[in-house]
Amino acid sequence: MFHSKKISQIILLYSTTFIGVVLGVVVSVLNTHSLSPADYGDVRYINNFIAFFSGILLFGYFVSGSRLLAVAKSPKECAELKGAVITILCITVFVLVILICICGLVHQFVLHKDYAYLFYWVLPVCSPAILLNYINTTSQGDNSISMIAAARVFPSLIYLLLAYFxxxxxxxxxxxxxxxxxxxxxxxxIILIWKNSPSFSNLKKSLKILYKENKKYGLEVYYGSLANVSVQYVAGISLGLYASNNVNVGFYTLALTVTSPLAMLPNVIGTTYFKQFASQSTISRKIIVGTIGMSLLSLLGFILLIFPIVDILYDESYQSVAVYACFLAVGSMMQGLGDVFNRFLGAHGKGKPIRNVAWISGGIAIVGYILGVYVFGLYGAIATRIISSVSYFLAIFIYYRQFVRLS
Structure with a gap:
């Protein structure tokens, strides 16, 4: 059942996430109007590498921290756990800087790409993906919905205001x-993370607790994320490596951007109920039916509206994005629906099923994004995204049903 507090949180997170997605689309409009398709592709190409390595470097500590925060018994314990996870966050950012620098060297001296210098240029500001992952993941655990909401709106809003001028x-x-x-x-x-009141007292003890939980739960989820979440960025990399420029990188990532609202609603529900899921043996039938129904209606509305929206917002060189987005929309919806069951299993510490599901969908994705893109280019990337997302939903739902039967 949807309870009053949860309804308020869902409305807050859904509305701010929706606003964030709209702002993201407006940002893409500003960026595509400001740069040529090739230059816009360069921006997305560099950020794809950042996002890819950000996922690889997590090692499960954020999801472990989220799980511990969900069952923490006092605000003091929560604050100390946040301090431990932030310590891991700082180490991760340092390693990321080194990896991005290595990418620059490879692109400069091995691949001989003209845009290799951009990897060095972005070094001081290469951490937003990791910082956002910290907020999105750990804030589920202590139910800091307002923090997630702020992180999804303010960066894009302030960028729009400054960048336009x-x-x-x-x-x-x-x-x-x-x-x-x-x-x-x-x-x-960084401001949002610091305002969430972390504590670095008893840091050694908190790090030990986090390490123990990560060994039992977080690493299993991490192994899966390598084969699922991180792999999804490979398309934005392989499309650039196999081509003389990054035009298709821009088209593909832009199509993903405009389809992201379809994953938003089910993801918001799963995030809002994460803490409550930890004490429940099943997801309410009303929540499942309502989420699926609203997602299907959203998909229909998207397909009807995407062509006039792209025609209005983007110039002629980006018109093909509407066609790509119609197909990718199916994958985004299925990914979002799967995330609801993913959150439920995660709240119960079921890392191995989540890992196994990620290996299934991620295995499909890695083959498609390497071989499929090599043979079919952009169309191979789109087909791979759809197939891997549908596989993700079916597999996570099967594991959810198994858990319900055994509980």
Whole structure:
């Protein structure tokens, strides 16, 4: 059943997530109007590497922290756990800087790409994906829905206001866009993390607790995320590596951006109920039916509206994005629905099923994004995204049913 407090949280998170998605689309409009398709593709290409490595470096500690926060017995315990996870976060950012620097060297001296210098350029502001992952993951555990909501709105909103005037007065470039967009996100997300009252007292003890939980639960989820979440960024990398420029990188990632609202509703419900799921043996039938029904209606509305929306918002060189988005919309919806059952199993510490599901969908994705993209280009990437997302939903639902029968 949807209870009053949960309804309020769902409305808050859904509305701010929706606003965030709309702002993300408006950001893409500003960026695509400010840069050529090739330059816009360069921006997305660099950020794909950042997102890819950000996922690889997590090692499960954020989801372990979220799980511990969900069952913590006092605010003091919560604050100390946050301090431990933030310590891991700082180490992760340091390693990320080294990896991005290595990427620059490889692109410069091995691949001989003209845009290799951009990897060095973005080093000071390469951490927004990791910071956002920290907020989205750990805030589920202590039910800090307002923090997630703020993280999904303010970075894009402030970027829009500043970038619009900067680009109008001084013109846009790949370098300015990377620094402005990533830099603003880094500053805002750090402020939000610090305002969430972490404590670094008893740090050694908290790190030991976190390590123990991660060994039991977080690592299993992490192994799965390597084969699922992180792999999804491979398409934005392989599309650039196999081509002479990054035009298709821009088209593909832009199509994913406009389809992201379809994963939003079920994801919001799963996030809001994460703490409550930990004490329940099943997901309410009304929640499941309501989520699926609203998702299908959203898909229908999206297909009806995407062509006029793209026609209005983007110039002629990006019109093909509407066709790509119609197909990718199915994958986004299925991914979002699967996330509801993923959150439920995660709340119960079922890391192995989550890992196994991720290996199934991730295995499909890695083959498709490497071989499929090599043979079929952009169409191979789109087909792979759909097939891997449908596989993810079916597999996670089967594991959920098994858990319910045994509980």
């Amino acid at each position: 900067v680009y109008r007065k001084y013109g846009a470039s790949v370098e300015k866009m990377l620094w402005l967009q990533n830099g603003i996100s880094v500053v805002i997300l």
